[in-house]
Amino acid sequence: MTLVKSTLGRRAFIRNTGLAGGGLVLGFSFFNSCKPKVAEAVGMELEMPKEWFEINGYLKIGDNGVVTIMSPNPEIGQNVRTSMPMIVADELEIDWKNVVVEQAPLNTNLYSWQVAGGSRSISSSWQNLRMAGATARQMLKEAAAKAWQVPASEITAIAGVLSHEASGKTAGYGDMASTAAQLEVPEQVELKEITDFSIIGTTRKNVDGKKIVTGKPLFGLDVQREGMLIAGLVHPPAFGKRLKSFNADAAMGMPGIKEVFSLKLYEDDFDKMAFHFTAFNEVLVVVGESTWQVFQAKKAIEVDWEDAPDVTQKMSLFGNQMEVKHPAGMENSEGHMSKLKELIARNAKVARKDGNPEKAFKNAAKIVERSYSCPFLAHNTMEPMNFFAHVTEDHAELLGPTQTPEWMEPAVAERLGLPLEKVDIQMTRQGGGFGRRLYGHFMVEVAAISQRMKAPVKLVYTREDDMTQGIYRPAYYATYRAALDAENNLIGFHVRAGGIPESPLFANRFPAGAIDNYLAEDFTVDTNITTGAFRAPRSNFIAGAEQSFLDELAEEMGKDPIDFRLELLKRAEENPVGNPESNDYDASRYAGVLELIREKTNWGQNQEGIHRGVSAYFCHQSYVAQVLDIVMEGDKPVVEKVTAAIDCGIVVNPGAAANLSEGGAVDGIGHAMYSGLTFKDGSAEQTNFDRYRLIRHAEAPKAIETHFVKNDIDPTGMGEPPFPPIMGALANALYKATGRRYYHQPFITDRPPLVG
Amino acid sequence: MHPKGYFSTFKQTRKTMATFNLKINGKTQTVDVDGATPMLWVLRDHLQMVGTKFGCGIAQCGACTVHLGDNAVRSCQLPVSAVGEQEITTIEGLSEHGDHPVQKAWLEVDVPQCGYCQAGQIMTASALLKHNPNPTDDEIANAMHGNICRCGTYTRIKKAVKLAAENNS
Ligand code: FES
Ligand code: FES
Numbered sequence: 001m002t003l004v005k006s007t008l009g010r011r012a013f014i015r016n017t018g019l020a021g022g023g024l025v026l027g028f029s030f031f032n033s034c035k036p037k038v039a040e041a042v043g044m045e046l047e048m049p050k051e052w053f054e055i056n057g058y059l060k061i062g063d064n065g066v067v068t069i070m071s072p073n074p075e076i077g078q079n080v081r082t083s084m085p086m087i088v089a090d091e092l093e094i095d096w097k098n099v100v101v102e103q104a105p106l107n108t109n110l111y112s113w114q115v116a117g118g119s120r121s122i123s124s125s126w127q128n129l130r131m132a133g134a135t136a137r138q139m140l141k142e143a144a145a146k147a148w149q150v151p152a153s154e155i156t157a158i159a160g161v162l163s164h165e166a167s168g169k170t171a172g173y174g175d176m177a178s179t180a181a182q183l184e185v186p187e188q189v190e191l192k193e194i195t196d197f198s199i200i201g202t203t204r205k206n207v208d209g210k211k212i213v214t215g216k217p218l219f220g221l222d223v224q225r226e227g228m229l230i231a232g233l234v235h236p237p238a239f240g241k242r243l244k245s246f247n248a249d250a251a252m253g254m255p256g257i258k259e260v261f262s263l264k265l266y267e268d269d270f271d272k273m274a275f276h277f278t279a280f281n282e283v284l285v286v287v288g289e290s291t292w293q294v295f296q297a298k299k300a301i302e303v304d305w306e307d308a309p310d311v312t313q314k315m316s317l318f319g320n321q322m323e324v325k326h327p328a329g330m331e332n333s334e335g336h337m338s339k340l341k342e343l344i345a346r347n348a349k350v351a352r353k354d355g356n357p358e359k360a361f362k363n364a365a366k367i368v369e370r371s372y373s374c375p376f377l378a379h380n381t382m383e384p385m386n387f388f389a390h391v392t393e394d395h396a397e398l399l400g401p402t403q404t405p406e407w408m409e410p411a412v413a414e415r416l417g418l419p420l421e422k423v424d425i426q427m428t429r430q431g432g433g434f435g436r437r438l439y440g441h442f443m444v445e446v447a448a449i450s451q452r453m454k455a456p457v458k459l460v461y462t463r464e465d466d467m468t469q470g471i472y473r474p475a476y477y478a479t480y481r482a483a484l485d486a487e488n489n490l491i492g493f494h495v496r497a498g499g500i501p502e503s504p505l506f507a508n509r510f511p512a513g514a515i516d517n518y519l520a521e522d523f524t525v526d527t528n529i530t531t532g533a534f535r536a537p538r539s540n541f542i543a544g545a546e547q548s549f550l551d552e553l554a555e556e557m558g559k560d561p562i563d564f565r566l567e568l569l570k571r572a573e574e575n576p577v578g579n580p581e582s583n584d585y586d587a588s589r590y591a592g593v594l595e596l597i598r599e600k601t602n603w604g605q606n607q608e609g610i611h612r613g614v615s616a617y618f619c620h621q622s623y624v625a626q627v628l629d630i631v632m633e634g635d636k637p638v639v640e641k642v643t644a645a646i647d648c649g650i651v652v653n654p655g656a657a658a659n660l661s662e663g664g665a666v667d668g669i670g671h672a673m674y675s676g677l678t679f680k681d682g683s684a685e686q687t688n689f690d691r692y693r694l695i696r697h698a699e700a701p702k703a704i705e706t707h708f709v710k711n712d713i714d715p716t717g718m719g720e721p722p723f724p725p726i727m728g729a730l731a732n733a734l735y736k737a738t739g740r741r742y743y744h745q746p747f748i749t750d751r752p753p754l755v756g
Numbered sequence: 757m758h759p760k761g762y763f764s765t766f767k768q769t770r771k772t773m774a775t776f777n778l779k780i781n782g783k784t785q786t787v788d789v790d791g792a793t794p795m796l797w798v799l800r801d802h803l804q805m806v807g808t809k810f811g812c813g814i815a816q817c818g819a820c821t822v823h824l825g826d827n828a829v830r831s832c833q834l835p836v837s838a839v840g841e842q843e844i845t846t847i848e849g850l851s852e853h854g855d856h857p858v859q860k861a862w863l864e865v866d867v868p869q870c871g872y873c874q875a876g877q878i879m880t881a882s883a884l885l886k887h888n889p890n891p892t893d894d895e896i897a898n899a900m901h902g903n904i905c906r907c908g909t910y911t912r913i914k915k916a917v918k919l920a921a922e923n924n925s
Contacts, residue, residue, distance in 0.1 A: 077870030077907045205866045212871035213862045213878060214854040215807020215847030222806040230801075255772060255790065292790075292797040295813075382811050382819060382872040382906040431809075431872025432906050463812045655866055659912065663869050666908025689816035689904065698897035700910035 046100060049174065053181035055139060057110035058088055058132035061181075065160050065174035067094050070104035072125065074116040074403050075208075076433030077663075078719040079656040082207045083122060084129055086652055090199035091133025091192055093157045094173065101207045106405035106425040116403040116430075117438050117533070119620035119717025122652060126714055134189040136180070143179035144171055194650065194712050203655030208429060218429040220400035221460065223388040228456045229258060231449045232294040234284040235469045236305050238682030239529045240330045243282050244306040251286060251300040256293035259453065260286050260301060265444055266415070274317040275404050276411045278441035279469040279530040285449055291460055298462075311528070324501070326528035330682030333375070333475075336500055339525055340477035344371065348496050348521035351507035354578045355517035357483075360492025364483035368556050372480075372545035374745040375676035376500075377473035377534060378684070380694060383431020384466040389446040390456035391416060396423045396447055401430035401437055408440035412447045435533035439471045467692060468684045472677060473534035476504040476541040480549040483517070488557050491517060497542060498523035501531060504538040504545075509618060510590060511550070513576040513583035514568035529679065535667065536720035539619040540727075544672060544745075547615040547728025552741060561614050561732070562598050566591055585618040589647050592709055593625040596645035600707050601627045610640065613732025617725035620717025622648040623709075626665065628701075628729040630737040637737045639669060639701040642729070644722060646706060649713035657718050661706040664722025670695025672727035676746045693746075776836050780805075781849025791837030796820045798836045799846060807847035807875050811904070818903030819872065821879040822846050828883035830902070847875040850882060858882040861920035869907035877903045881917045890921050 049062025060068045069085035085101045106114055113124040137157050144162040145152035148169050155164050163170045211218055236242055248260035264282045266272065284301060288294040311326040361367060387400035396416055402408060405425040413420045430437060446459035476499035483492030493515040497505040503522035512518055534540060554564035571577075573587035594616050597603065603614070609631055616625035629641040642665040651657050674693040678685045686692035731742045744750045772790045779785075780803070787802045794813075799805045799822075808831055811819030815830040822831045823845035850856045858881050868874045877900065884891060884899040891899065896917050905913065 075870075077868075079869070203866075205863065206868055206871075208871065209863050209866060209868065210854055212868045212874050213847075213859040214850075215805075215875045217806050219806075219809075219872060221800075221810060224804055224806070290793075290797065290801040291810075292793045292801070380906055382809075382817070382870065382904070384810070430870060432870045434906075460810075463814075463817075659866070659869055659909070662911055663908035666910055667906075670908070688814050689812045690814060694904050694906065695908070695910075696904060697900040697910050697913070698894075700908065702893070702911070704911050 046098065051178075053177040055136040055177070055181055056132055056185070057107070058129065059092065059136055061136070061173050061177035063174045063177065065172040066098050066100060067092065067173070068100045068102055070102055072104040072111040072114050073121040074114070074401075074405065074427050074430060074433070074437070075103070076116045076401075076403060076430045076437065078116065078121065078660060079206060079653065080116070080121045081429070082204055083653040083656060084125060085207070086199045086204055087122075087126065087129040088133040090197050091130045092137050094160045096199055096204060098160060103427055103429075105427070106409060108406055114406050116433055117435070119622070119719040119721065122715045123621065123717065130191055131189060134191050135185060138186050138189050139180040139183045140173055140176050142183055142186070143176040146179060147171070147176065200650065200652050201654065204653055206656070219383055219431050220386045220388065220428045221383055221431075223399055223428065223458055225388070225390065225456045228388070228458055229287050229289065229453060230291045230294045231285055231287045231446065231457050231459045232298050233445065233459070233461065233465060234286065234298050234301055234303065235280040235465065238305075238330055239279070239679070240308055240328060240682040241305040242280070242308040243284065244304040246284060246301055246303040248301050250302070251297040254293065254297045254300060256289035257297045258287045258289070260284065260297070261452070263445065263448060265441060265448070266411075270414065272313065272315040273407055273411070274315050274322075275407045275438050276441065276444070277315070277439050277471060277530060277532060279471065283445075287449065287453055287457065294460070295462060308528070325526045327526050329528070331527060331529060331679055332681065333678040336475055336525070336527075336679070337373070340373065340475070340498060340500070343498055343523050343525065344477050344479050344496060348498065348523040350519065350521050351505055352512060352518065352520045354512070354515070357492045357494055357517040357519035360483045360517035361481070361494065363485070364491065365486040366484040366488075366556075367481060368484065368553055369479065369481045370549055370552060370741075370743060371478065372548065372743050373477045374475065374541045375678060376475045376529065376531070377671060377675055378467045378470045378677050378686075378692065379432075379434045379436035379473075379534060380467065380692065381430075381432030381434060381436050384463055385436070385442045385461040386459055387442050387446045388456070388458045389443070389450040391447055391450040394418070394422060398423070398425045398443055398447060399428060400443070401428055402440045402443060403430075403433045403435075403437040404440055408443045411440075411444050415444045415448055416451055434535045435537065436471060439532055463689070464687045467677075468687050469530075471530050471532035473540065474499045474502050474531040478504065478542060478545045480545065482549075482553050484557065490515060490553070490557065493517070494519045495546070496521045496523075498525065500525045500527045500529070502538070504542040506538065506542060506584065508582050508584045510572065510585050511568050513578060513580070513587070514572040516577055518577065528682075536619055536724045539617065539720070539724040540671075543615070543617040543619070543724030544727025544731060547617065547725060548731040548741070548743070551613065551728070551732040551735070560604065562594055562603055565594055565616060569594070589623050589709075590616065590618055593623045593645040593647050596707055596709060597625040597627055597643060600645060600705075601643050603627065611733050611736035613729040613734070613736060615725040615728030615732065617721070617728075619724060620720045622646065622716045622718065622721040624721045624725050626722070626726050626729045628726065628733045630733040632737055637734060639699075639730075640703070642701045642704045642726065644704070644706045645709065646722065647709035647711070648718050648721065649711060649715045651708045652715055654708060657708065658706040660718050661722045662704040664720075665704055665726045666695060666700050668723045668726035669701065669730050670699070672730050672745050673747050674699070676749070774837070776839070778836070778839055778844060779841070780844045781846060787836070789836060791835060793836050795822065795831040795834040795836055795839060795844065799831065805846055805848055809872055809875055811873070811876070816902070816904075817873070817876075818880060819876040821876040821903065823879060823883055826883065826886055828880045847879060850878065856882060857920045857924045858885065858916070861916040861923065864919060865912050865916040867909050867912040867916050869909055873903060873905045873907075877905065877913055881913070881920065884917070885921055885924065889925060891917065
């Protein structure tokens, strides 16, 4: 047992009841007006207790031994609603089948980092979740000790049963819950040994599985309320335009339409955080009785748009002030590409320099230089942006899909002119996130609309709204250069990377630290197209570029691509270049996933007709290596199999983690191969899935296999890390299969065309 | 510049409204809507059956798939006036207790990530199996082509369809 002071996250042990918004915490059940007698537990129905006893902010125990565990973080498909409660349940020592999971509302008094971002849900709450379970277990033991008049240290707790061996006494958690709930929170708690975990590390199915396959209301779009109105938005048709005037006479005459008005979201002097970002600060709003009526009326508004001037926005990101410039004008993808090409040829801002790269390149016997690019991407969560709000004079209730309730709350409060504690935000299950729902302007929009309408309102974006006013993945460009001496040794390495409007460079990631003469530079280009985080920001391009380049370099040097990477990693581990602290990655764990993938795929044993590519990357504190196998069917490359080796520390729920690994691989192949958002005169040229191509069934790998490195390291990220490297593995396998290298995403349009 | 806003001051015209008697999941449901309204929104907004999902509105993603008779159709492109006497089955009506072989297989394989596309996937898969109880991998991929899963659960979906076929034979 590990003794841990329960000071960490101590505020989480305050009981919910009576806190601001506390009434909403208990019995949270927004789709049912009355509380069900039986609840859907983990795949089966459980009889509900007559009374609940709240032990701490994370759990309550019923008089019949059923336990409700709160899942604090937004669920966007990363399965935290199952895996976070698993951690609590394991420490609590309760049978998983007696657990009911509830989504916790936003409550900054109780929970920390209620954010689905940076792949940090599990890692940032790992200790708190364990403590919540362990503390409750301890309090139950103390309650039993009191009842039985024996020392608490002699009591064991196993699978929801408390026992005292000497006296032969036993009791269920339910019997002791009412006493336990009255006790003081212990000063110290004992955490389980990792080897004693009985739930963590085992596959548990999605707690919402049954509801999902039977079509129960779960998502933001499913929210219904008495008297609820539907709102839709009309935004400028191009970046660089803004509203001039409009005529809504026709729209107002349409059935079911209540009101049409213009909405300015933020005042100019509003102190914005980066996640408050919105593409268009002034939009038109249509409010009506039903979604279809609103969608129709939107088309009937006549609008005049005008050119917007240069705009400079001040905003903060985790305490750093930044200025974002949006130059006036209507931009084009062709112009973007030529600008990037122009800048990539010039010296840029040095981000890291080791040794003397200039000299290495001057003395090189051979220089290998390759350039890579990718387009803007729309997140395209399957569930379009939407949110519900009911704002009254002195209170605001918001409900829906958001990755950042905590960061949006102040913006909502400010916009409504309400104090923070009068704003309650609850989360639904979310039809995907991928970074898009980090930017919750739609929450502020719907709150403002509800306030004006004095009615409950659900704001619904059409797919076109969602795709054409997004917070896109930036477009990036990178050039890699390697200097080889006469013996084909790597003597210098240079990467110059830029993007619109941010650079994808991570100067201190591999292969920094492994090469004596190293130079990393970057540059940016301003744009008025709004961009933001997209699953594994920046890594989602630079990983593929770097891993393709290393593959080509290995070939140039006559080395096996895995051996070549391992040699570099050995150097970085044994004798790192530069200050070892400045290298972001752990070279031995990096090498570990490459060794594991080599073993699991029998790398090096060529199989007839199978063309393989390998790639490995580190991001969000996790290490992922992937091997992708291609088979040619005629002149069409088909992804036969993807194998992944992942080191993300302790794997809480291996089946669910494997699902994320599979999703990451499919997502990465899809975006590298097929997807892209292009602009003409400031407008997105793809507005829906007819022209925006997403990967579909037949294009997905036929099989995906995932292997996890077994270790005792606290869990690290899992949502994002499997996504970036696969793009390199794909490009490298395509080269083996087709004899040509792919540099510019999406690969289907890379010249000469590959397919389609 | 532009007026502050428009308010509805007159009684809405209801002349395009009509009454439709629909057979949904074995029950007759009556709605009073514009005949052009897609079944998707009739189900979601007027009948509070929200299992059928909105993804694109233009028959490109499959999230809104329901059965019209025995066939999988995109309800976002099916005007309520075109339904007539035909029987509609939605995810809510696929089985009474969530134990249709396809639903069971989906749970067994633990397919969903975000879960949003899955009702549509299940409706397409169950229609496929009705017509072709033992589909090959290629037939599965072809039949499921119109259903996008943004989370990338395709390999699990294929596994689940095959499992459902096996369990049913
Ligand atoms: S919503 Fe009908 S196919 Fe996408
Ligand atoms: S599970 Fe998320 S879209 Fe399919």
